[in-house]
Amino acid sequence: MTYEFHAGDSIANDVPNPFKVENLFLALSSIALVAGAISVLLAARAYFQSNEVKLAGVTVMLAVVLFGAATKFLIQALSHIRFYMGIKQPRGLAQELKPTTFGLGNGARGLISTLRDGAIEFPEPKGALNGLLYTLIKPLITSPPPIQVAAVQHFHSLVAMSAILISMIVSYVCVAGSSYEGVVSWFYLPMTGLSILTPFLKQDVEDVSASKVGDSNKMVVTLFGLVVFSVIGPVAIPHYMPAYPIPPMWIAPTLMLVASMVASAMFLASLFSQLDNVEQTSVSCEQTTISMNCHPAQLWTKVSRDFQSQWVRNTPNRAYANVPPGATESDRGSFQGYILEETQPTPFNNMAIGSLSEAFGARHVRWLTALNVWGLLVSVASALTAAAYAPQLGSMAKMDITRAVLVTVALTAAAALAFRISHLLWSRMYFKSRLVCIVVDGTFQDAELSIGNQFTGSVQSRSTLTRVEDATLRVWVTDIVSVAFGKEAKRFIMAMAPADSVAKSTTDGLKEFALSQSSVTVPTNxxxxxxxxxxxxxxxxxxxxxxxxxxxxxxxxxxxxxxx
Structure with missing residues (x-):
């Protein structure tokens, strides 16, 4: 990865760091976890000195868990401590073409369709739970796909976690004090860990599509399955399994559920407080006819000069499509050419929060800051739990030691979850730019033109030219607002505003250029x-x-x- 610095681009060079508040909480959490890990290592040292090797191994494993989370938080904070925005950032709306390349970039056809239709495409939700979510939060339907995917995912998980928690409570009431309590409680540990944390820790904002918003009908089936297990399980298990004398394991799954539910609820509150509302999707379109006595590709020289004169901050445009109109080798036929470019995106209205007081004072980031506070509190709780349990492992039974380890792991994973899901909203960035698409198509025929007296004149001029008559010229122009979740992440168009004066001046300039082309050859030197x-x-x-x-x-x- 490279960074191209443009000394004259003060706007890009002075973009404020949107991760200041997040970095602060990540650093504090890392310090708390390191302190807890050191305390655990001191306990491990004591176990080694007393020849209790197995207990020392367990405490070292606890220290590794804490050190691992602390390292992850610290790497993330230090990686974003300085924020740069090069001239190639953010990413293009489609695959960008090099200056000497002709063709169509991947995704350019979709952009051309967006300009022609004057409409922005969004994924359509399906399923019962999604229908409920989009009914409660109507602006969500026009939010960026990463936001929709995250909202659906967390809403589904919050519903599932609530169902699991209720199921746990019912099961606890039914089997508490019985010989099967331990067996039933251990069923919920993998259920909470695999079904809740794994999807979040693997989420990828790049992989967003309509299929990711998804069908929520499977979640309804899962909910009914949890209801059936909580009611039938406590009475059915004694008929199919022996009564194993294992201690109950309610604390670890309960802590994981509660911590994850709080994080998901805060994430949804933060997300819903800063939803994007698409208010305008207008595109300026000019259509006219042109006639000229030259090759139709000659228009591209004028287009290239016009585009360069409109560079923003002296930065080249992003070229997504460049297909010059080419005439065939025959003396007559049809042609078509199109070009699509975007001016350099200008960042604006980003998550530039410089202090904690400012973070808690701004309504759109208040819940997001609270989510980071929750991650810090859970990190501190994880460090304190590990530090408190480590010296007492020698007086605990094996299953109690397992419970202590799982509780620490659950709290650490919940802290990682809180910071993982909040990063998506901290990295939201808005950009302004202009999209211009020019399309010309028509027919041509070759002709010869002779000037001068053919019998008595001493000076004659003869030209072989390409005649274009009444070709169609279309120009689409729109000023767009796009959003990306990270400077290297995919961008999505969120608003389109017309630029009528630009579209008209571009059309008039090309039409005048076509009419001004000379068809007579004369010496100019x-x-x-x-x-x-x-x-x-x-x-x-x-x-x-x-x-x-x-x-x-x-x-x-x-x-x-x-x-x-």
């Missing part, structure tokens, strides 16, 4: 003109058959060549 005059004078001298005139002409030409 001053030497050619001088030599043409000499030829005319020679012709007159020869026609007069005057020897003295020929001698005078020769002397004049000799003097002229010596001066030249």
């Amino acid at each position: 001053h030497r050619d003109i001088e030599r043409a005059k000499a030829v005319v004078a020679l012709d007159k001298a020869i026609s007069g058959a005057d020897a003295s005139a020929l001698d005078a002409f020769a002397i004049k030409q000799s003097i002229s060549m010596q001066r030249g």
Whole structure:
């Protein structure tokens, strides 16, 4: 990965860091976890000194868990401590073409369709739970796909976690104190860990599509399955399984559920407080006819000059499509050409929060900051739990030691979850730019043009030209607002505003350029003109058959060549 610095681009060079608040909480959490890990290592040292190797191994494992989370938080904070925005950032709306490349970039057809239709495409939700969510939060339907995917995912998980928690409570009431309590409680540990944390820790904002918003009908089936298990399980298990004498394991799954539910609820509250509302999707379109006596690709020279004169902050445009109109080798036929470019995106209205007081004062990031506070509190709780349990492992039974380890792991995973899901909203960035699409199509035919008296004239001009008559020229222009979740992440169009004056001036300029193309070939170099005059004078001298005139002409030409 490279970074291209443009000294004259003060806007991109001075973009405020949107991760300041997040970095602060990540650093504090890392410090708390490191302190807890060191305390656990001191306990491990004592176990080694007393030859309790197995207990020392368990405490070292606890320290590794804490150190691992602390390292992850610290790497993330230090990686975002300085924020750069190069001239190639953010990413293009489609695959960008190099200056000398012709063709169509991947995704350019979709952009051209967006301009032609004047509409922005969003994924359509399906399923019962999604229908409920989008009914409660109506603006969600026009939110960026990563936001929709995250909202659906967390809403589904919050519903599932609530169902699991209720199921746990019912099961606990039914089997509490019985010989099967331990067996039933251990069923919920993998259920909470695999079904709740794994989807979040693997989520990828790049992989967003309509299929990711998804069908929520499977979640309804899962909910009914949890209801059936909580009611039937406590009475059915004694008939199919023996009563194993294992201690109950309610604390670890309960802590994981509660911590994850709080994180998901805060994430949804933060997300719903800053939803994007698409208010305008207008595109300026100008259509006219042009006629010219030149190759249709000659228009591209004018287009290239116009695009360069409109560069934003002296930065080249992003080219997504460049197909010059090409005439075939035959003397007549049809042609089509199109070009699509975007001006350099300008960042604006980003998550630039400089202090904690500002973070809690801004309504749109208040819940997001609270989510980071929750991650810090859970990190501290994880460190304190590990530090408290580590010296007492020698007096605990094996299953109690397992419970202590799982509780620490659950709290650490919940802290990682809180910071993982909040990063998506901290990385939200908005950009302004202009999209211009020019399409020309029509028919051509070759012709010859001769100028001058064919019988008595001494000067004649003959040209072979390509004649274009009434070709269709279309120009689409729109000022867009796009959003990305990270400077290297995919961008999504969120608003389109018309630019009528730009579309009209571009069309008029191309039409005037086409009409101004010359179809007569004449010498333009001053030497050619001088030599043409000499030829005319020679012709007159020869026609007069005057020897003295020929001698005078020769002397004049000799003097002229010596001066030249």
